[in-house]
Amino acid sequence: MIPASFDYRRAHDLDEATRWLGELGPEAKVLAGGHSLIPLMRLRLAQPSALVDIGRVPGLDTIRVDGDRLRIGALVRHAALARSEVVRRALPLLAEMAAEVGDQQVRARGTLGGVIAHADPAGDYPTLALMLDAEIVTTHGSHPARDFFQHLFTTPLQPDEVIREVTFPVAAGPHRYIKFRRRRCDWAIVGAAVQQSDGGWRLGLTNCGPTPMRARAAEAALAEGRTMAEAALQAAEGLTPPSDLRASSDYRRHLARVLTRRALEQAAA
Amino acid sequence: MAVTQLIGARIQRREDPRLVTGHGRFTDDRSPRGCCVLQVVRSPHPHARIRSIDTARAAAHPDVLRVLTAADFRSVLHGAMPVTPSFVAEKRQVPERFPIATEEVVYQGEPVAVVVARDRAAAVDAAEWVVVDYEPLPAVVDPIAALDPAGPRAHAGAPDNVCWDVTYTGGDVAGAFADAELVVHGRIVQQRLAPTPIEGRVVVAEHDPYDERMTIWLGSQNPHFIRLFVSQALQMAETQVRVVSRDVGGGFGSKISPYPEDYLVPAAAKLVGRPVKWVETRTEAMAGTTHGRGQVFEADVAVRRDGTLLGMRLTQTLDVGAYCGTFGAFQAVAVYMAPGAYRWRGVEGRTIGVLTNRVPTDPYRGAGRPEGTHLVERMVDLVARELGMDQAEVRRRNFVTAFPFTNPFGFVYDSGNYHGSLDLALAAVDYPSLRRRQAEGRAAGRYLGIGLSTYVEICGFGPSAPTAGATGGIALVEGAQVRVFPTGSVAVYVGTHAHGQGHDTTFAQIVADTLGVPMEQVELHHGDTDEGTGFGYGTYGSRSLSVGGMAVRGASLLVREKARRLAAHLLEAAEADVLVERGRFAVRGSPASSRSFQEVALAAYGANLPSGMEQGLEAVHYFDPANFVWPFGAHVCVVEVDPDTGQVTIERYVAVDDCGTVINPMIVEGQVQGGIAQGIAQALFEEVVYDPDSGQLRTGTLLDYLVPTMSELPVPECSRQVTPSPTNELGVKGVGEAGTIAASVAVINAICDALQPLGIRHVDMPASPDRLWQQLQEVRRP
CATH class of the missing domain: 3.30.465.10 (Uridine Diphospho-n-acetylenolpyruvylglucosamine Reductase; domain 3)
Incomplete structure (x- = not known):
């Protein structure tokens, strides 16, 4: 498939990008690596009127x-x-x-x-x-x-x-990200991230709702001194993950708990 | 058999340097001067009536040449697309299929109009401007529900959705069940699969109105059949239509049957008066290229308590799709192969072909044989489980041991050594210690599973008598032409088609050995209907070597015989005294007196010939095998299942395959590895999903349809046993599908074995983590 026709402009700096985007209006999109946008355009699921390419703007790769x-x-x-x-x-x-x-x-x-x-x-x-x-x-x-x-x-x-x-x-303490997927190159069906920071644990979940999620109930349980296994049981608290071809919502909630436990245990090991 | 240096040698595929460096000649590489682009407007509905099609806006696009609908195509395309009897001659109804919908669309993706434009962007844009007014109709989206007489019809006005319903009985089934001490039931779902070759379908057509010639370039597994069908539809003589299929990026069965675009593109070229190209997108491929499998099996197996198999009754409900695929009924071979490698008193198989509002199913790697194997190998495991016997032991107790063996349906297995391959496979994994490890693991909450698959398959189609009926007249033999030029160069024209199989190497090995010339002197040609024999039968069903290779061998022998007679004349020796040794013709007892193959080739075009011999050194041979060939083997899959997540990890995969004499071990290994990959893909990953309510295809891209990659697959440990086939002189069988036929059930049997202590009896495919977790939840529920 090939995209619907669109204008293309390559910005030399961010001021220019911003100015063009202002002129072109909300139908224009920023192009950087293009690895989300271009596949959508090829399927014509996205049909921006213009792309403002910031890929060669200096100073943004530091x-x-x-x-x-x-x-x-x-x-x-x-x-x-x-x-x-x-x-x-x-x-x-x-x-x-x-x-x-x-x-x-x-x-x-x-x-x-x-x-x-x-x-x-x-x-x-x-x-x-x-x-x-x-x-x-x-x-x-x-x-x-x-x-x-x-x-x-x-x-x-x-x-x-x-x-x-x-x-x-900056956080260099114990950490782990478990990305549960069927194929190596896929997105996470569920991802569980754990990071020790300032003496406490931060717990995050990928693909468990309409936004990234933080497993706050489990974080609180850990802060109260509960075991990792106990705390992880609360990782799905408040989550309403999507159901799709890869996984049901219930299975995602289950994975959130299992993967959080494993990530914590592996990070601490 | 000739004992030689090349047959059996590990020779690297000589086509690979060209292909892996990007120098292949694929259909899309061809753009005749003035070529324009065709875009197909497709039905978004699984079932609808077409009220009207408004092409005005699209036709007004400045870069659009024509917008064509069924009404236009009816002037150049005649008749319906072909449906062969295949394995079911007695069909109840076969909906007539024109390459483009006229009044009713019956599957999502069915063509309703085409746009021919100067470039692709214009074609794609204008195709979006074609306005089709549809009246949606109730869709048939499930093959089992389709059998409900009160439900909707896949084709409006049809009496029901049954394409065929036939029962085949072999042996004493009633007696077998009367003597049964136990009857074991199983239900197995074979999900629909998308063949997903790397190269999608592409068709380029050029019509020359002055010479009255149509040239069609496309990727096909059997270009001669495409020419036969398309020339008839175009009402052109076969000789006026040339079909060219050079390099093809994989077929897996999906490039056997003719497709709507194979007709629409040449017809459009004729109507527009310019060359036309159509290149399938992956999204179109998922929706419009035939699918494989799509079957539900119910089976009862009658056994004695000592593990003796007595009888089987099975029903195959096959989702035919919206039209019967040209070779769609081939998949009913699952019934004939359901007896597997075992002795039975009787087997009764009913096959029901069901029309649904989905793209047609057609052969996909193995085509009915993976399904038959999966069925019998699952049932044998269920028997073992219910009797508390070891899976290997039940197999050993029932294996066919004497050959030739006539199975309950009258098929004759040519040769085999089923105990031998199972013994080799079990030794390779050290089966007793594996079982010990499994027991220890279970005690520690780890779920190791061992899955066996002792398959036998039918391949190598011919022979002529049964296959002529199956295709509707054309017997599946194979032709080859060998031409030797004055310098001794050899050109070989084959009616098979290589699209990944390495024929350029394998066949050259046979020719070089037979003639005693270096392989480099042998050039292989395939895929152009203007060359070679009058008909070529194509490549599918693991037939190329055991039928096509034998045609190549036969034509080479004819050439060698003529060369030997000529050599005898040149050497002034009696014909019987001339020996052929490594490319030299020598007189018995006086090796100094000899002629090289090159010298004889040159002489064949000279004046000094024995009386009655004509100039030239070339021959045509058609090979008609006396039987099918029957490869077999034993695969062992070792998995570990994570009971928390349902994730399956394949720890080891051991394959012992017996495909008779091996011409090139590297190519055999490649075929087995690729085949296993596709079997594992079905077992764990791939599934075409249609929405159960709307009938819409949900796996429309490779994001949703999970083709596994290297990272997800084990490296199988492949080894061989060699039991030559008595069916042909070289003793060869086929190996293109063996891996796929064996693998899916090896994996599933391993998973079921792993989860047995948790109360799981059976697992359907794909055994995704989600599905396994759901099943585990159910059995854990008190």
């Missing part, structure tokens, strides 16, 4: 530690995250997630900013961003992750707003 924050440019690709020594030291869970995104071709092209902006609850980075209170820094300001993932594919980003970078807290 990774650095700034005090207690890890700052990652929006255009940093999965493969770069996976092999970055900086990420591996400052937030190894992110590097491990990046290494498991899609397949090699996807990892070579897809970007962190693209995944965040797409706000697919089956994406891995949104889970990490939510559970660790990441900040999404844009051309218009900054959004805390907890306010960012509003619903399925829905964020507060304005039509002319572009993500510059995402900042995560």
